Amino acid sequence: MTSVFDTVSGRVRGRAPDRGVVAVLGIPYAEPPFGADRFREPRPRRAWEGVRDCVEYGPVAPQSAELPGAPRWSPGDEDVLGLNVWTPARGSGAENRLLPVLVWIHGGAYTFGSSAQPDFDGTALARAGLVVVTLNYRVGFEGFGHVPAEGDDVCPPNRGLLDQIAALEWVRDNIASFGGAPDQVTVAGQSAGATSVACLMTMDGARGLFRRAIAHSAVGPVFAPELAEDLTRKVATEAGIAATHAALAAASPQALVQASDAVVDGFRQDVHSGRLSWDPVIFGPVADGHLLRADPLELIAAGAAPDIDLLVCHTTQEYWLMDAVGSCAEITSEEELVCFATDFGLPDSLAAGYRRLVPEATVRDVHLAVYGDLSFGEYSNRLAVAHARTGGRTFLSRFARQRGGSGPRVYAWHCADIPFAFGNLAAESVQFLIGGPPTPADHRLSDRMVAAWAGFAAEGDPGWEPADDIVSPGVIKVWGTADPDAGPDFWQDGEALRALWSAFTYRPEQP
CATH class of the missing domain: 3.40.50.1820 (Alpha/Beta hydrolase fold, catalytic domain)
Incomplete structure (x- = not known):
């Protein structure tokens, strides 16, 4: 053979x-x-x-x-x-x-x-x-x-x-x-x-x-050119070189990697650096007006791709992963939560609205929920809604599988859905993501997700109804069930949660 x-x-x-x-x-x-x-x-x-x-x-x-x-x-x-x-x-x-x-x-x-x-x-x-x-x-x-x-x-x-x-x-x-x-x-x-x-x-x-x-778990928005230029100047300064074509090309890849890491560390340590102090990401697609004309959410909403079938998914507790691996600043007070909301230009009512949905949630829980939805959940939902409204065939799902039990709590957090969709639950490297060896129920969930991807790729049909232009709750597929002991589930009332974001607009990130 x-x-x-x-x-x-x-x-x-x-x-x-x-x-x-x-x-x-x-x-x-x-x-x-x-x-x-x-x-x-x-x-x-x-x-x-x-x-x-x-x-x-x-x-x-x-x-x-x-x-x-x-x-x-x-x-x-x-x-x-x-x-x-x-x-x-x-x-x-x-x-x-x-x-x-x-x-x-x-x-x-x-x-x-x-x-x-x-x-x-x-x-x-x-x-x-x-x-x-x-x-x-x-x-x-x-x-x-x-x-x-x-x-x-x-x-x-x-x-x-x-x-x-x-x-x-x-x-x-x-x-x-x-x-x-x-x-x-x-x-x-x-x-x-x-x-x-x-x-x-x-x-x-x-x-x-x-x-x-x-x-x-699409993350948005993309960068404005001015932010990309500003970050290049910071990386070049950290590398000890001029922010010019010749100097950057002469610098080794290793030198630019090290300088980039140092810029990220500097933002983490500077509480006055605004959005970038919370969980700094200093590279990403740039809405340059040519190769990428604008943020993709804006372009899709304008009807850029109605002929492409789209399947969107996000997890219900995205940012709990970043908290677990120590990549985001820890919030423990109402004052810090207000500062976070101010840095990201969030409506004053947003955090209070989350607290109404889950009254027993701690400040930390509210912060992680808001940050996860800001970065991934709401942006993903808007991609789906925008595509559906312009006539694109669209499917939306959420990954809600959690794991409690005697071990550490494992949330429906960022990246946890991917081993299930690829059918790779046995890999030792994914045990942290899914909370230990998979259970029979996990294998059954994985089989369903693999079949959904395969069906969508083959026929444009993952196994549930496509979304309408408002993405009604009945057309959203939910993968797995939440363990009531594993953590707060703000997404139990998805309509109310999405309504809290109605006053927020995504724009390309500026300096």
Whole structure:
């Protein structure tokens, strides 16, 4: 049984079939984005001779993160624009027809993460009848930092998004060799990956490369150009260089990673730095007016993508994860809660409205609930509503599975839904996210979520009714049930919760 496949750049050999699925890992889809190509649009991969062994994940993009079960970036790693394919083995009954394709874009605050994380293994989804692609793209300064023009020499913003488009072009040109249908592609992502998906829905360069989209816990809004420019100046100052094209290009990727981390730490320690003091994210897509004309929420509301089917999900306790890993400032007093609301321009009535929904909630609980909905829940809901109102076929769901018991409480927090949707509950690296070894009920929930993704990618039908233009409660799928001992559930009255946000408007982040 062969595991060799043709691509436009050359032949590749994957791993031996495992459970009826062949994994082909670390396929380069573009040239290494360094040297003369640094801070540039990705260039197509040059051809190679012979058969290239693709049995291990490729290098990850420059970053300082060390994620459980995933490879680290090592200074000197440059061939970072690679992707992975999982496809049913030939002879498994799928060889006579092309299968729907799901392309996954990882999250990580546009600063860290990779396609090699164990929770993104595509085996279970391939067994459900998909060809699965996961990809690396430039993150941090390499992918999203502002690089000033030097004469006529202009480095594009949103290079990470351009990498994603290049990977989708590779899928269009090559995926049939792996048994995938190039005209039946679903692009999916979570967190920064979900907002990347929303951006791609509106970008001219991605037009026609996919027909469906899945966005879990989209985070918004994107950056204004002025903020990206201001943050570049801060990173350059920390690196001890000028904020010029020449100086930034001469700085090593490691130096810019270290300087970026130092800027983040500085914001955390400065309580007077406004929004960025709470949980600083200093890179992200930029509404530059050209590649990305505006925030994707605004563009989708204006009817930018009515022909793309959209499946949206968010978790009901997003920010409890950030509290658990210590990435956000801790709030314990009403005065701090007022300061938080002021820094983010939130209506005065918002926190009080949350407290009315769950009177027993602590100040900490209210803060985490508001912050999670501000960053993920409400932004995701508005994407769904905006798309439905412009005629786009839209499905909305919420992940509410919690876990109490004798161990530490595990909430329906950020990232917890993804191992369920990928069918990877047994991976040791996800035990923290889901609260220990999975139960039989967890496996049943995972099976349903895998089937929903597979059904949506194949037929545009995840198994429940599409949303109307107001997203009535009856058309929202809820995954799992809340353990009453696991924590406050503000989303028990979703209509009342969403009404609290009616006076708030998302705008691109300014300095």
